[in-house]
Amino acid sequence: MAKLILLIALSFSVAAVSSVAQDAASSARTWTFDAEMPGSQPSGFTFERTGDGSQGNWVVKKDETAPSPGNVLAQLDADDTDYRFPVAVAVAPVLKNLELSVRFKPVSGKVDRGAGLVFRYKDAGNYYVVRANALEDNINLYHVVGGKRRQFAGWSGKVSSGVWHTLAATARGNHFEASFDGKKIIGADDETFSDAGKVGLWTKADSVIHFDDLTVRPLSR
Secondary structure (H helix, E strand, O other): OHHHHHHHHHHHHHHHHHHHHHHHHHOOEEEOOOOOOOOOOOOOEEEEEEEOOOOOOEEEEEOOOOOOOOEEEEEOOOOOOOOEEEEEEEOOOOEOOEEEEEEEEEEEOOOOOEEEEEEEEEEOOEEEEEEEEOOOOEEEEEEEEOOEEEEEEEEEOOOOOOOOEEEEEEEEOOEEEEEEOOEEEEEEEOOOOOOOEEEEEEEOOOOEEEEEEEEEEEOOO
């Protein structure tokens, strides 16, 4: 009888763990932009800018090389103002602890060729960003406070133009990690923003970048 009760308890435990895993998976959200009209701005996003220069031009665009054919979200404004960071921010969800990833292709840019993910985003002057730069061949983690950007971790390695890469960030409490093409490259702690915020995409200066398959998944503490 005791063995039967133990087996029943174990069965409920396994089912509960399975249910939690399924709930976590089902709460993930991915934007493929494939249902959007080319030439339009995607629904569910707002568009802002940190720094100076023009606002940016975020539009859905056809790209047959896209990881999930055939549309991407592209930032096409090549204003070469150096301290200029166009951002496309999802209206929801609002999260503190998360996994965030995107596929991106650096297309052009002479001043810069940077693609980034923003998270714990409060407004255009306050957020975290992990960015990859195909001109500098590096990936850095920054916090932006009052519109001022400050690096707190980084990695050097090849970031090729004209091909698709995967950039990912994990935030849990005050610990942050970044991955590039499936490999963890950065782990660092920072206390700047501890509250939940929005997520989105980021570019710099005259960077023309294509983005696809923006995915966010909430994490427990």
